[in-house]
Every structure is written in structure tokens, then in C-alpha cells.
Amino acid sequence: MLFGIALISIIIMLGSAFAVLFFENYLASVVALSVMSLALSVLFVVLQAPDVALTEAAVGAGVSSVILALTLRRIGLWQDKS
Amino acid sequence: MTVFSGVIFTIGLGVLLIAVMKSLILEQVLTGGIGSIILEQAPTEVGSANIVSSVLLAYRGLDTLGELTVLFVAATAIGLVLGQRSPDTKHDSEAGFILRSAADLLFPFMIMLGAYIILHGHITPGGGFQGGAILAAAFFIPILASPASPLNHKVSSLIEGLAGTAFILIGLFALVGKGYFLAPLFGTGDIGALFSAGSLPLLYLAVGLKVGSELAGLLARLQEV
Amino acid sequence: MNAIWLVVLPLLGAFLLPLVYRENIKLRIGIGPFVLGLNLIIAVMIWFDVAANGAHTIVMGGFPAPLGIIFYVDQLALLFVIMVILGTLILWLGKEKDYIGYIQEETLLLLIVGGSCGLVLSGDLFNIYVFYEIVAVSSYGLAASRGSYAASVRFLILGAFGSSLLLLGIALIYAVTGTLNLAHLAVLAPQSLQGIVGVTAFVFIIIGLGVKAELFPVNTWVPEVYTTAPARISALLGGIVSKLALLVILRLLITLYESSAAHLLLLTLGVLGVITGELAAMRATHLRQMLAYSSIGQLGLVAIAFSIPGPAGIIAGTALALHHAIVKPALFMLTKAWGKQLSDLAGASKVSLLSSLLFLVFALSLIGIPPLPGFWAKFLLLKGALETNIAAYQMAIAVVLIATVIETTYFMRIVRLMFQEELKKTSTLKAPALQELMPACVFLAILLISVFAIKPMGTHLNTLAISAADKSVYIDQTFDKTLFP
């Protein structure tokens, strides 16, 4: 059961990490990064680290993605192709 | 050419890491690390039900101070880099009515959630960093909804400075009283009760306020460049 | 005095500085120097205490050694602490008139001093990482302080990559030993850290710390940052802060990695740094760029010295590092008015004889002309390397001698330009302003005092190095073997 959850979240995590690097659109990359952080925080719960999971969800998936998105909007890469 | 050498470099590192992981998984030498000693001693020495909190604020309190300092350094450097906000900056247009009222409605609940997470950091998962991030979000969402009313940077930097000072002062108080910087104060109390673990909740409050004001200031700064 | 004050006081100052500035604008001249001066007094008091009673440890939170964080206070660390505080205090004299962002810059200066003190004193691997990050992040900010964003962001990328590798190395060490305390690790190292995991961890750590220490493969940021940042910041980063990472590497070599392979790795990196740095400095066309490459070379020399096992290496390395910390900031401050192409310097002595003479003295000392202290530092290095009787170190001696010849060539080329050529009609050279000359003069005074104090300083360095090179002193001072076998 736990192993299944771990495996699925690892697959999602690595998949979205690939997507971060290979998406053409920067905003899509940021969304993928956010998904990666969420999958990572699920994995942290499986690995018995609830504190870290909370932090990763709040800081990694939340604050970090917002900062990235704000920056992209400032420099006008909101929709650009790379 | 550079792509090729980059791939080669990464593959080499990958082989090295696989070898390292293999020896880590097969040998698992670690049995008597300091972690197990801390697991035994933390309940009596610090009295916090959440042992990660006792490690974070008691055993490795200086790391937490350093981490707050890194956040402060980054915020200061961002202030230096982005400079003063020019008064004639164009604002984004106001968000619609629904988003604005939702932001107003959400604000008190997020503050409450943040405060709850900070104050229960020593008994449940969570604490200063997580609660601080939620506080920052609580202050940032209204800015997104109505960009013309910016965050009050004076107040946020005041909280920032005072919370950091408070953390250090608690540590120095322990230095004077007990002879050790950041030693736990006020006894341990009953494990699991809200008022337990001595000075830990106070330290977490300082951490939460500092992280919250720092992150809120940071987000607002990046938003209004 | 408790050594924690050395870290806490600048941090407290930095947290409160922006608030005080906003309330009372008149206080702004005094606060930074006041905090640093107080810190210097505390450091000197602890120095005398340690000189009388020997090294001691400071326990944080009352949790004994391997559980909590400790500071290991010995003379070697205090020497570097005093160097950082004094250097920053002297460079504070070179402050320009107020400009946008001076509050933030002064805050960052205080923070970098606090972080540096912690980095040097700390006896816990992860704590070292945290303080290293404080120093690194404040240097990214300081490097960008006057509009050189591109150089700073390239520096930041390299630095953050290095920090991640450093953290990975620390994680690997924790994986095989289960502890983070340096003394506890020193006890466990002979069994646990000799395998592939331990060696990989060392390589990651040395790459990570090498970014600040300007070691060979990860020093591409050096010329960019030092040519574009303000002179005062280049002086601080290149002259003073960069040595601290090398000191941390030295501590790791003494306590954790005594094997000759680890020493040879540092030696190789140092030799490559010396060769590449000096050759590039020879071909540089810009004064600031030349000094930047020469600082890569000088730090390579320090790395070579620290890689010599035993007290001789520590003596030579400390002497070289301190000498460089006096000379390089002064040279950087002098370039403030002249930071142009080398060919523009023709006839500079006609414009400002004083600063040209200062340049000459510092250059001579950097090359190593007796009786200036630079000679003794290089002499100690050669002596230490000769005494090892290992072939690799004998080769390093040849490299050091060749590097000295190259150094002489490029410094004398500039001196010749300054003193012999006629002033060009189109020359735009200006005499340096007082606040640029003042730090240089103070550094000159320190240099000249040390000329007459070579002998007592030598004996002091000797006793300091003997106690620092002894791993068992570190272990005995830090933790109780009976508690944790």
C-alpha cells in the first residue's frame, strides 16, 4: 500500500521534473515545478516526515512557484516560447 | 559540443552516485547515530511532543538563527537590488468583485490557520516556517486582488527586525540565566500540553513572525517592481 | 567572554540597523563601526584568554558535544576572526558618500562579518553550511550593489550549485557516520570515511567550498565580479572573505581526511589555480582584472600551503593568507581611481606620487621581496614543502617559483608604466580621493609594523599551528569519549 503510493508519487515527481526542463512554455514549466513539489511532499509523508511535507507544500509548491510566476510576468516571458 | 560534454559529465556523476547509493543501501552501517540518542533524551530535556521542533529550536537552535539570517540577508539584498519603488509605477488593474471579496473573506481564516500552526508547532507537525509561509500568503492574496493598495513595507520591516531581535534576546537571556546560548528556559511542563516545552513556543512565534513578514515583503516587492 | 557574542552582536546590529536608520538619520555614521569595534575588542579579549588558557569550546543550548552545536575557539580561528573584523573596519573608512541603498549595503557588511565569524568558529558540519550560506548570499548582494547584476547572477548560479553539492556531501557523511560534530566525526573517520562514500563526500564538499575559496574549476566568477563590483566590495570579497572557506577545508583535512590522497587533491587544485591564475593575470589588460586573477593565484598558494600535512603547512598557509589579506584589499582600493585599461596608467606617478609609491610597496611585498612580510610567507611555504620529502610537493615548489617570476613580470610592467612613461596628453587619470587612500595607508601601516614584528609573530604562529594541527587536542577539548564510544 505505502509502497504503491511511494512509487506513484515518484513517477509523478520525475515525470514533472522532466516536464519542467522540456516544456517550451515557461509558465507550463512553473506549473510542472509546482506539481513536482506536491508529489515530493506526498512522498515526504510516506517517508514519515510530516513537518517537512508541510514545509515543502507551503514553501516549495506555494511561495516558490508564486515568486517564479511573478518574475516571469515582470520580464514578459509569461507566454513566450523559449 | 557543450551539450555533449554536459551529457558525459552528468552520466559520469550518475555512475558515481549509483555506486555511492549501492554501498549505502547494502551496508547500512548506521546504528548508533546521534539521532537515536536525541530521540531518547529530547522528551525529558526539552519536553516538546514534536521532536523535530526540539531538534530545530533546542539542539540546533543556532542553525535556525542562521536560517532566519539567510532569509534576512536575501530580503536585504533584494531591497538593494530592486531599489526604491518609484511613485509613478503603473498598477495592474483591480481584480473583479468576486476575487476581492473572496480575498477579504479568506484573510482572517488564513491568519487564524497560520497562528494555529505556529502556536502548535511544538506538539503537532508544523511550526514557525510553515505557519509563517501561510501568514505571508494571507497578506499577499489581498495585494493580488487589489494591487493599488500595497503592503506596508515599514510595518513589515519593523516586525522583521523586532522578531529577529526577539529570537536573539531569548537566546541571550538563556546565556545570562543558564550559561548557554539558546538553552531551553522555563522548565518542560507536561508533554503534549499547549503550554509546555518552556521557551520553545516563544521562539517559534518569533520565527513565524519573521518568516511571515520576510516572505510577505519579498512577494510584495517582486510583485510591484 | 563567550565567543557566541562574536556572531550575535553583528547579527543584532544588522537586524536593528534599518530600524534605527529610519528613526534617527544622524546615528547612521556611527552604528556600524561601533558594533564592529565592540566585536573587535571582544575578539581580542578572547584571544588573550585563549593564549593564556588554551583552546576551549562553547556549547550551544547546554547540550554536550555530539548532540548540540558547538563552537571550537582556538587561536587559529580567532586569528581569522580578528582579520575579518579588522579588515571590514578598515574598509569601512573607504565608504563613499551616501547613495541609494547604502543602508542595505552596510547591513550586508555587518551580516557578512557575523556569518564569517560563525563559519570560522563552528564545529558542526551543518552549522558550517548555514554560515557559509549567510556569507555567500551576502556576497551575492554586495556584488550587485552598484548595478552589476549580470556578474552577480552568474556568481549566484555557480555559488548555489556549490552550496547544493556541499549539502549533498554533508548528507553523505551523515549517512555513513550518523553524526555532524567534527570531533565525533574525527573519532569515527578512520573506520567510516575511507570508503567510496566518504571520498565522494569530500570531493563534493571541496567543490562546494571551492566556489568561495576561488579554487580551480569553480572560479570563473572571480574576474567578472571583481571588475564590476565597487572597489571596496572587491577588496572585502577577494582579500578577506575568500580565505575563510580555505580555513574550513583545512579543518576538515586535519580532523576528517588525514589520508594523503585528500591532501594531494587540494595540492593539485592549488597548483592548477596558481598556474591558471598567474598566466591569466599576465595576459590581462585591465588593472582590476589583473588583480582578480592574481588573487586566484595567491589563494592557490594558500591552498598548496594548507595541503602540506602537519604544522609547517598551517604556519605557511596562515602567513600567506594574512599577508594577502593586508595587501590585496589595499591594492583594490588603489584601483578605485585607476580601474581602467593598463595602458591608461602611463605616467600615473606624475598625477599622484603617494598612491604610486603605495602600489609599488604592496606589489613588492606580494611578489616577495625581502624584508617585506611577503618574502617570509613564501619562504615558509617553500621550507614547508621541501621538508615533506614527497615528490608532488617538490614539483609544487617549481610551480611556485615560476609563478613568482610571472608575478614579477606583470607587476613590474605596471610599475614601469607608472614611473617611467610620460603622462599622456589625453590621460584622464585622477588622483585617488582621501577615502580611498586612507584604508590603503592603514594597511601599509600594518604591513610595516609586521616587518619589525616578524620574529614574535613567527613564534606565535608556531605555537598556534602546533596546537591546531593536533587532532587529539580538538577531540579532547570537544567531547567526552566515555559517553559516546
Add this chain to the structure above:
Amino acid sequence: MTETIGIQLVSYSGAMGLILLGIFALVNYEHLIRVIFGLILLEAGVNLFLITLAYRADAVAPIMIEGQTAAMVDPIPHALVLTAIVIGVAVQALALALVIKTYQKYGTLNTRILAQRIAEESGTRMIEGIPTEVKKV
């Protein structure tokens, strides 16, 4: 028992994958935003690695609940990762602020072009051979 070893193995490989992807991005890409993505992935990988180190078979989260007697996992790596995550976000925010300013000043985020612009601006000649960051374009 086999399940826990499986979890450990899987998350070790996940951590390694993230670290390698991050380093691949850092080494290969020239666009600063992509490089920062690489940094974030690298940091996440190192954090996952630390948490996996702490994981033990049949151990529960290090929070004391009445009546619970099971062994707990090592709390130290958790504390380290909490610190590292916050430090990572601070560095990332500073990097992005610098990116904004760089883009406003130079109009490009390609690191190679930026290195060249720095050299032109300060009037230095790029020295070939040693820092081989920049090629002639």
C-alpha cells in the same frame, strides 16, 4: 520488510533522478530561467536524499502521541531539510530579483551573451583558455 526496503530504494532513485536532472540543466542550458529550474530540482533532490536517509523500517514520524510505543525515524535530517528548504527559497528569490534587473538592463538572459556583455562593459578582454565560459560568437 521487503516493502520498506522497496520504499527506500524507490526514493533513493527518485532523489538521484532529481539531482542528475538538476545538474544536467545547470550544465547544459544557457537560459537563466532554465538554469534556475535546474537549481530548484537539484535542491529538491538533495532534500529527498536527506529524508530518505532518516527513513527506517517500521518506524513512525518523530511526534509523541499517548500510547504509542513504536520506534521513531531519525529527526535530525528532518530538521536539516526544514532549514535547507527555507534557505533554498531565499536564494531563489534573490536569483529571480537579479534576473529581473538583468533582463531590464541587457534584454537577454543567455549566460554566454551576458558574460560577453560584462566583458565589453568593463573594458576587459576575455582571456581564453582558462575560464572557457565564453566563445567568440
